[in-house]
Amino acid sequence: MAKIVAEHLKYKYPLSEKLALYDISFTIEPGEFIGIIGENNAGKSTLCQAMVGIVPNFYKGAYGGKVLIGDMEIAKSNISDICKKVGIVFQNPFNQVTGCKLTVYEEVAFGLENMGLPRSEMIDRIDYSLKLLDIYKYKDRNPFDLSGGQMQRMAIASIIAMRPEVIILDEPTSQLDPQGSEEVFRAVQNLSREGITIIMVEHKMEKIAEYSDRVMLLHEGKLIAFETPEKIFSRDDLDCYGVTAPAYTRICKSLGIKNKKTGFYPVTLEETKSLIGFSEKERCPYDQN
Template sequence: MAYIEIENLKYRYPRTDRLALDGITLKIEKGSFLGIIGKNGSGKSTLASAIIGLVPQFYKGAYGGSVRIDGLDAAKVPVTELARKVGLVFQNPFNQLSGAKDKVYDEVCFGMQNFAIAPDEMARRADDILKRLGIYEFRDRNPFDLSGGQMQRVAIASILVLNPDVIILDEPTSQLDPAGSEEVFRVVEKLRESGITVIMIEQKIDKIADYSDSILLLDDGRMIAYGSPSEVLSMDGIESHGVLPPAVTRISRKLSIRKPDGYLPVNIEEAGPLMKGRIAFRDISDKSRSTGPEMLRAEDLFFHYREGLDVLKGVNLSFDARPTAIIGQNGAGKTTLAKLMKGLLKPSSGKILFKGKDTAGATAASLAPSIGYVFQNPDDQIFKPRVIDEVMFGPLNIGMAAEKAKEKASAALHMVKLDNAMNRNPYDLDLHERKMVALASVIAMEPDVIILDEPTIAQDDRGKDMIRGIIKELHKNGMLVISILHDMDLVALSFDRVIVMAHGQVIKDGSPREVFSDSQALMEAGLELPHVASLARALGDDGIKLSEEEFLSSCTFTG
């Protein structure tokens, strides 16, 4: 008998009429690594919840079929009992902390106390796991003071000390920056080597392809495919289920490169031997040049939160109509720069000019008609019980008439494809949709400049695609789009100008190709190449290929 046996599982959340899971049948062997993929809302998290019994015990609703964990019925055996066998780590690092402990060490021991594990055994396990996950040095820190990646590792440690047979990772990096994600993936790799059964839900398809023994693709609560990574990711029409295979797989398909077993390669290790030496690249070059009049200007900008600790050290920038990405590690000063431009902070010296006028005397509120700012977390602004009212809030604040505000709000919601959610409660929508509501609520004010802070966090491939379309459309309407980004693929595809920041200064400014060609600057800012570019690089290209199309049009493959 397999360790986990799922038999025709069906489930519906309370007060809804759609099946979130519909006829799932699955066996998971001990020691295997299962990746679950699918677009947002396809039932991935619901399946994870069902394996640990939260569905139906915690969520209630309607349930059919069965889930057996090591012979135990997950619908009946209390979650706290199942937790001895199955551990769960989910997206939001904050909410996974018990909230009752003010030291990392105590936090990690919280679960063991509930299971009455003897104090010396508790100490032994905690020390061991903390060291293995590289967070031993934080053991006396307040877990809430840690970075997202560190916090998420604490959450994983808190589960591992319970010695479960299975650990479920439900998009553990979806709310982290790249550095934090890397920290967590390094841990995932260790887990994989340790032989524990891992079930990982993840949007970062390259990681899933690398780690998994098998992949399950869900759409609309149903199993679409289940098999080895190559088998599932080679499937024809996989994009129609909202999943974009890794760049290497997409390009291999176009070039008709297949492995001996007939499937497409899913990572560079597999593709290398098939492509190396048989592919040649032509160089593409371009230069970023300014277009149109200057919209926004930063002159010799300095800023500090605490005297003597300058966060910005003399930034000089001039923005025209080109969509501009600002990239760099956390702490480089990107958000501070954005907040200064929006008027949420005031420079300690230097000035900011909007269309030639100094904004020193203007409040953030009075700048709202000119400069919009979309915050990272939509829940920091949503307060109306209807989506349309939420989106109309800004336009009404800046003095638009109700009629016009409604018109602009509807247009903005149309742009983010939430037309039919207009009368719903925003908090009944999923996080990725709420992010779109927040975006629409700023677009509706029709500012001249719109600043987006990490717009692609929590979005699946479809959502990222939509954001690319929105950036293009806003640019076409004459709006200056500035975005703080960690997603290098989006930087490569959607922006004409890229500004690289490190330690409070601009270290590189140019077209995406110019920036990604400057390996010195990338290293200094701790940044990586976009997936397509790094594939081309691995195959011997010395230039930069920004997109799949560029890759294909500039290479010659001798098959």
Template sequence: MEPAIEIRNVTFKYRRAEKPSLININLTVYRGEFIGIIGPTGAGKTTLCLTMVGIVPNILKGDFTGEVVTAGMKTTEHEVSEISQKVGMTMQDPESQLLMPDVEREIAFGPENLGLPRDEIRRRIDYALKVVGLEEFRSRHPFLMSGGQKQKVAVASSLAMLPEIMILDEPTSELDPIGTEEVFKTVRKLKAEGKTIVMVEHKTELLSVFSDRIIVMNEGRIIESGPTRKILSDVELLKKIGVDPPQATQIAYLLKKRGINLDKFPLTVDEAVEIFSEIVKGE
């Protein structure tokens, strides 16, 4: 498989920080792969994402060693503006990324700065609005929209650049269940398009549905990585570092501790219903 992002031996400490935010990070993300990143607050998840787009160390300075190659570009040798043409990134707070007085102009902002023809800009706006499901909100002021809709506008702005890679840093952290579902509908479409996606997310139930692989971080290090089911079924590991496993997985873990035999731990409610129904039938 062809790498989309390669991180080799990266250690980074922000200026005036007492200790590194990243310590000896090695990670390869392959094209078309969906990677979930989990870990407690302060684990280094956001900093890791910022290295992928070159914001660290090109804009946010500090002591940086190692190498990051994203979409074929060594991040220390290219401007963030150049990397952002291949990599879209959205942050926890969508309002911090929204600048324009209506949705259409917000989405057009990036392509216009590339000097693209009007027809191409229009095509990209239409494409991005369709993916996120906001075709009827072209003229709406982003700040008059719900949290989930604002996050979708931020995603659409990235999509208008036609990125090969999308990096989503806790896009649902400030959203209610309805807003969360809106964002994940968009994520589902991005995955169906075959985009390479890196998502930091504390809602492990949601990651269980989409992720091909999970990276576990703690105190600036990658402490575990592997297939989604393997990682999210390791209840003791996740609890140890303060990450909540999927609720269905936690219930299954407690049942197993009480002597109920389970071939595997469910990750979703649907899986739990199926597995627990078989247990009841067996009795």
């Protein structure tokens, strides 16, 4: 399983005068679940694309520094080699549909066909990922007849079926219903426990806080911080970066409730519940109704 290293990564889109990514360096260990947050145009999607080589090989533009996945230098590698190691789920699932397949089943098979897998292996993997994303019942449907949320599920299934070592997801649950979105987070967490590295851009801060091992905060193409969710969301300058903390953290900040053990504000429902629940019992023993 591969480590991801970025060294002084810089990138500028063609015709643009500003750097989209400005001197970004980090190391991600295999099997980590990394959340990427930041306001629009902070460089989140560009960074994702730089980890699969779409930046700079597809968009061109000016590029400096490097991204390594294992010993593979992304900008200098062939796309067919890269996609065996790294998969990306696009922000807009409509852009990911090949347009050359007539059913959902075949659409998910597309990547596997290109990898040259044996038929029986393909069937196993497709069935597994369609069921994981709860769209097996739509397997014979035309991809373009799916609803937005169903198409987003198909886009995720297509990448999971390829079983890359690193999966990058750019707002993968933006069109999913709340339970569907929770299921995707759990499924992806299971993959990370199996050793697959997960990198996810997401505006749902409650989910990022609950599932990420570490969070990258980007702003204007710069990496502001790369820390645990507790540390990131306890910052008092989040507003300057156009980011808001999870609802639970905002509650605890307003009430001045910190987790004594960590010294940070709580970021999840469970943590908040244990701290508020405890204090209520302590302070208001006869005001339980």
